[in-house]
Amino acid sequence: MASTDNKLSPVEGIKDESNYLRGTVAEELADGTDHFSKESIQLIKHFGMYQQDDRDARASNRAAGGGKDYIMMVRTRLPAGLLNSQQMLEELDLCDEIGNGTLRITSRQGTQFHGIQKSDVHQLMQRMKGVGLTSLGACGDVNRNVMCCPAPFKNNELHDQIQKTSFAIADHFAPRTGAYREIFLQDPETGEKTRVDENGNEIVEPIYGKHYLPRKFKMGICLPEDNCIDVYTQDLGMIAIHEGGKILGYNILVGGGMGRTPSADKTYPALGMKLTYVSPEDLIGVCEAIVKVQRDFGNREDRKVARLKYTVRNMGLPEFKKKVEEYFGRELPEPHEADVTDFDDHKGWSAQGDGKWFYGLNVENGRIADFEDCKLKTAIREVCTTLNPGIHFTGHQDIIFSDIVEEDKPKLEAILKKHNVVLTEEISNTLRWSMACVAWPTCGLSITESERALPGMVDDLEKEVAKLGLQDEKFTLRMTGCPNGCARPYNSDIGLVGRAKEKYTMFLGGRLLGNRLSYIYKDMVPADEVVPELVKVFTAFKEQRNDGESLGDFCDRLGQEKLLEATGG
Known part of the structure; x- marks a missing residue:
């Protein structure tokens, strides 16, 4: 680990003492309680599970002298978002039988079960295994679900190859610890797939090591003409460069990530930067080198600045590239000139x-x-x-x-x-390009509403947009209940980020293509003023736009100060 032991964050200590994520998770699953310990809460994330509670019930529980209503959220890991009807039906059955009756598609192409009781976790994991599904690596300090364009075009080598590559990457970077099988599946295949080093010592996690990564890690693959997976928001993004129906190689982007903490200037959203261009044969090797550099040089003292985006910018892109070349074993070329050019939602x-x-x-x-x-x-x-x-x-x-x-x-x-x-x-179009994170009542990080607030705002806004004759405009509208940015609000045309109860920070100036960050237009906007404020922006857009200019491009061109003048403040 890059940090000195006495400065490590508490989570690093938990991982260090866990025996490759085992800890006391198995014992706690059998102890008859409805929740995990604070140490196990950190470990179960690597198995695709978060401990939450029903925040709507907190006040009434306190008034009655009770505690929290603990529930688990469990994610499935689905590279490229692909599954079959049998698997879909099993997930629907599970959400009805042991969940809260709903299933949620995530912004990373996976699914989430909500309202799972701790006592039902074994059943959920085992039934998912029965149809070939897993939650291992869907959360935690490892590579998360690998995003990829899911469009099912047939007889199309480009889509076939990037989707197959997403599965290969997911498998390559899956945790190798046997803890998941031992604890949740209890199958006869228990035991790590170990390697042996030159000294005869077993290596359980050849990529992650004993302490895994300093923080979560996200990868995604797209085609230049279809950035439907927001490649610039990934820790490690791959743009497949092709010609004549063949993939020639991949532009590698590093250091994207959405999360920020408004009270900490050291945190910020960021878009990926072009690092290099690699052949299909070298792709996984270069990805592994990047992950290992993050493993060894990422910040393990402060989890707020532990993502790859901070490692890249603290080292500087040239120095980071040198380190990746050292781990990979040879020099890497400059990036290809190609870039993303369009976006298709495949609806x-x-x-x-x-x-x-x-x-x-x-x-x-x-x-x-x-x-x-x-x-x-x-x-x-x-x-x-x-x-x-x-x-x-x-x-x-x-x-x-x-x-x-x-x-x-x-x-x-x-x-x-x-x-x-x-x-x-x-x-x-207002609804078509909108997206919200879960937020209340289940997400413990949310400051205010998101999924339950956005539909009403969309209903009101689409009417106002139609009145202005702008109903054919394409613009992304994304809301999150906190600054962590799970719905990727910081590169959208309009981003609404929870700032306080029923108040939002309004971001403007991103774009549908996803390769430009937005800026703070107004802070602490009350929920009931969000749509009126946006109507002012759309009115100014209609009156002052250039020919063919999108809403995001218009807001970016004017900037905050001039846009405030145009809208009357």
């Missing part, structure tokens, strides 16, 4: 290229549930049962149904309409 109908079709359905804020006026969960269950499509989750928390034959296209739409699910073709 609506598209031809797959093999005579079949896929349909991208908008899922507001990723929440799969049956509501009073819309039975989305029931509709998805019927689609999977009757049509058996492939399932693909997008980085915008939506779902794609693939392998639909021509004659079944009306059947799919009929099933959705029967359950009052609004088709993608019928939603507004």
